Amino acid sequence: MHEIKMNRKKDKGFESPRKSVIGFVELTIFPTVVNLNRIKLNSKQCRIYRVRVNDLEAPFIYNDPTLEVCHHESKQRNLNYFSSAYTAAVSAVDPDAGHGELVIKVPSELWKQGDEMNVLKVYIEFSLDQPKGGLHFVVPDVEGSMAERGAHVFSFGYQNSTRFWFPCVDSYSELCTWKLEFTVDASMVAVSCGDLVETVYTHDMRKKTFHYVLPIPTAASNISLSVGPFEILVDPYMHEVTHFCLPQLLPLLKHSMSYLHEIFEFYEEILTCRYPYSCFKTVFVDEAYVQVSSYASMSIFSTNLLHSAMIIDQTPLTRQCLAQALAQQFFGCFISRMSWADEWVLKGISGYIYGLYLKKTFGVNQYRHWIKEELDKMVEYELKMGGVLLHPTFGGGKDKDNPTPHLHFSIKHPHTLSWKYYKMFQCKAHLVMRLIENRISMEFMLQVFNKLLSLASTASSQKYQSHMWSQMLVSTHSFLKSISNVSGKDIGPLIKQWVDQSAVVKFFGSFAFNRKRNVLELEIRQDYTSSGTQKYVGPIKVTVQELDGSFNHTLQIEENSLKHDIPCHSKSRRNKKKKIPLMNGEEVDMDLSAMDADSPLLWIRIDPDMSILRKVEFEQADFMWQYQLRYERDVVAQEESILALEKFPTPASRLALTDILEQDQCFYKVRQGACFCLAKIANSMMSTWTGPPAMKSLFTRMFCCKSCPNIVKTNNFISFQSYFLQKTMPVAMAQLRDIQNLCPKDVLNFILDLIKYNDNRKNKFSDNYYRAELIDALTNSLTPAISISNEVRTVDNLNGDVRLILEEITRSLNMEKLLPSYRNTITVSCLRAIRMLQKNGHIPSDPSLFKSYAEYGHFVDVRVAALEAVVDYTRVDRSSVELQWLLNMVQNDPAHYIRHKILSMLGKNPPFTKAAESPLCNEALVDQLWKLMNSGTSHDWRLRCDAVNLYYTLFGLTRPSCLPLPELGLVLNLKEKKAVLNPTIKPEQGPDTTQMTGNTMGVHIPVMGFTSSEDEIDMESPHDSQAFIHHHLNILERPSTPGQHPAKHPAVIILVHNWAVLSLPVTPLPSFSKESTSSSKHSGDHHHHHHHHEHKKKKKKKHKHKHKHKHESKDKERDSHTFSNSPASGRSVRSPSMSD
């Protein structure tokens, strides 16, 4: 059992709240090996006051190698070096490998009891002051008490980040039960995992203590906390579900949550399993790290998901977020993962059942559209960046091959992944689950899930000693075994292709019809040489729509066969007036005049069910695409044909698209897509286009008054399909261009009239999104100004049309100040429009407006839009001032999401790239970015990876070219396994050679003068060792790192007794592996920290913190034997050779 007590301090009356936490943790450990004399825990940024083991003071060492990845003095600036060092640093504290930042020496008095395997109770007192990660304090700067100000705090993090706010074994595979106590101000509510047992006032009645008990074994990484003056809503349908939101938002919460019970019902029904926890809590917080994060029995959401009944667009999005959160409650929180390599199973299952929910709630069309969207997104990413590997295997040091040499980061740890990669990883995971479903049927699939859940819930009610808890962890192996047990099918090849291997398949298809043989000669080629692609061998489904009906054919893709002959069924040439049967059994009349008289083929589709992770480029005649668009009922086929028709700007295409637009049975997203395609076609057909501008008459017919066609009807958004179409059409129309490449005057006036006559008074829904899209339409209509030399843009030479546009934008933006729209959608659109006006040279390019909107204190969407404009300005104007301003914000902004967003936007729209020269690219910038990723972002894994990404985009993998040659001609390049001359000359190399293996921490031990008994040490890889030696030396050589910035890094080492400074050689632990740290330098270090600590302590006393901790027993039970599959278990029994 794991117990945490925390006193969260937020002082009233002080101008600046302290934002601090004081707490203690008590872990109960069941040693499984005899000589447990050293315990390793994860802890970051916590200031640890004392550690006691079974009431004996225990010495400890705190060393966080990820604080500063590469040595401060190092002149190394190449990313390869950084990546390997970072991976090594993360590995060095990887809890799955038994490592940790905090090493506690078990007092020797307790050693000899080893035989009896006595329970050890580890008690740690710690505090957190102004934490930079892990916990986020939101304290609005207004008058009043903390509660009146809506001040709140919540835990956050990317993957296992619990170590940021209390010392723990921060792994998803270390389960234990929990008792949590939080003492907070009486006006606050503390929401955490498990059941709230009671709430008790403190003796002075100023504070309350919330007592939580979580009897279900849960990993520390799934523990969360949020505290604030929340308004409480008990779900009217399910009383064990409680919702929390910030003050004043209760009406929105009521509406937004009114749907949650249906999601519950859905999941419980398909999984035939009750929700595993006895309660569920949803908390909506401001400045959320991500929109949705799930923890054991609670989920933390962004407050911006809340909406009123008037809002259309946000409603499905919010429901989707809820559904995702709930799916992760089952798979992710209740069932946890064995190791990082098994993450894909959990993400896959939760994503898959979320997909089932989508299908049921939003319909099959929406579901298939979503699958296609996800597939396209993922395929695009893999083709661009190289493959995404779901189940990386790191062959225990023997396999030196990096599974992903194409990436500039290591995928060995979640904390080294780029955020985008992780998103694509999740995407691929659920797509692969869908492939498995295709293979074994949904029924079996759900049975497998049910089996996993029922095993887990049986295990969860058992005592720790029963060694059953490992059933609550899922691994790739156990998952696959379940599948084969349940279905009896072998999905090995599928797993091998998509899970154990990265990359996707790229097909090119074309065909010819052989009239004599009445055979369709289909040619399917593959590109498996370019990056991100793999070769596919196996079945592929082809659907051929002929005059006589639709036929499925399964072809075998083999090594060398490209051509496939498919016999056609339709013998008859053309049977006039006969209805044509479609795949779904429907029979329709078609005008067949467009088709080739000799061929019975209407259209052909390759892999229509998306049962391969692929990209298909298929060639067929334009009329076939048109038939496909009109008559194929699958939305995916319709969307594919819309995309294809862009290349066929003919009146027939135009007609097909217009017909689709008018057909209200057609899925609205297809119709939206048709709008944009029609605009493109119209532009290509500019010279032959007849009639009014595309879509204008259609829009008039659908949405304008009968009596006065220039005036739009008053808004009535009851029909959502029409609403979405009404929103989209003007935006697409604005993309039309005339012969001068300007937006036709007609169209512009039309849009201006839409804005003018917009009347929402009779509408029950808000029109904010519609108005925002009308502004977007104005933005789309903009074309570059005719520039006469490089004159300064002034009001006087403003083009007349632009003046009208600008007037609308000004008015809308100003009105937003008086009557703000939901999520400030209109401000967002206006900011984009202004940037576009600047970019096109209509108004002077100036970032100051955007910078003011980007400041903290605006709604997050507005900030992001403004920052996007600043990023764009930085690139276009190559402004180093703005770049500095942005980077400054990355370091200092209170909102983590904004920091992340800036870096990812800079990565997407970089001020320069490694390919091009730029005045911005200079040594100072390199140093700055290097510092940012090296030490400036140690509090947020995601941000550090963002910084790495940006560095990669700007400078590539090798030493940035703008740097002067290193002073030493000879550089020890650890990646290259050798000393090389100036690495700037070296071409880029994948970081593969630097890949660390799971046991690497063992490698450095010999250097320290110890011998290691670990049999997995790979002494054959000298380069790896070197990297590690080097790295480790770095660690040792910077005694001052934590101490240097004590204010910034409160995670200092605190020693209770000076003698603990002694170096502590490794002793075996059950699941805590050894770490050897060395002596002399550390001792100095410790003194330093000790003093520092003393100083802080005094300060604390001044503030008169009184914490009455109730000491209760809590125990963290662990037994590595239980987890036979745990990576830690392999090393659990170690020889005591290195004990003191």
Add this chain to the structure above:
Amino acid sequence: MKSLMSNSARSGCGKATSSSAENYQLARRRTLQVVVSSLLTECGFESAEKATVESLTEMIQSYISEVGRCAKAYCEHTARITPTLSDAVVTLNEMGFNVDTLPGYAKRSQRMVITAPPVTNAPVIPKALIAGQKRTHPSHIPSHFPEFPDPHTYIKTPTFREPVSDYQVVREKAASQRRDVERALTRFMAKTGETQSLFKDDVTAFPLIAERPSSIPYLSALLPSELELQTLEETDSSEQDDQTDSENTPVNNLNDDPGADKENSVLPAGGVVPLVKVSEENMIDNPYLRPVKKPKVRRKK
């Protein structure tokens, strides 16, 4: 005096119809003034302020008018139309004037003779506006009865214009009205507050109201504005479903000031309990709705 005369004469020439009545009155008024002046002289005043004379004139005119009015009333009371001497005497008596003294006063020696007012035409009664044809009496009404008044006095005569019901114009009007209001309002706000500008050369063109960071930006961005709420109520008031409201009254400690009054902070939490008890069958057992416990005495080891 002369100039006055000439003035009135001139004005009399100027305006034919209306001034004849004026002239008539002016002439008599002037006579009254002469009367007052002579009475003053008689009493021994050598001079008098014009205003005084004017006031006295006004008083005397009122007195005479009142005498006339009362006399007429008396005469009409007795169903006559022309007052007689006795009517006048009764009136004077009624007003507290001793009629017996009148002959003596009239014959006093120092009285001054006043010229009669100049002869002016009696004022012409202006013709009533004749609008339309007067109706003749219907047959059952004897002809001696008064004539019908002018038709305009009893016939509806609409004076407003037909309201514009053309949809297009209405929309047009509503749109431009709204736009004008918005523009005026935003211009006003821009003029009276800080602004940001898109142009450097002319900061007044397209003024943007300066953004102002808010401490709690999500509130204004998420909560519907009052205007929207109003619209919602108008369009759909039936949809409200507040059934759950009473059950879920949150433990709202927001307004507590724990520093000042600790006891108070207990109340809201406790306040929920009776509420829940009211609807016993709907009772929700949710740990967050339970009252906060008082600390136990010394639970420490």
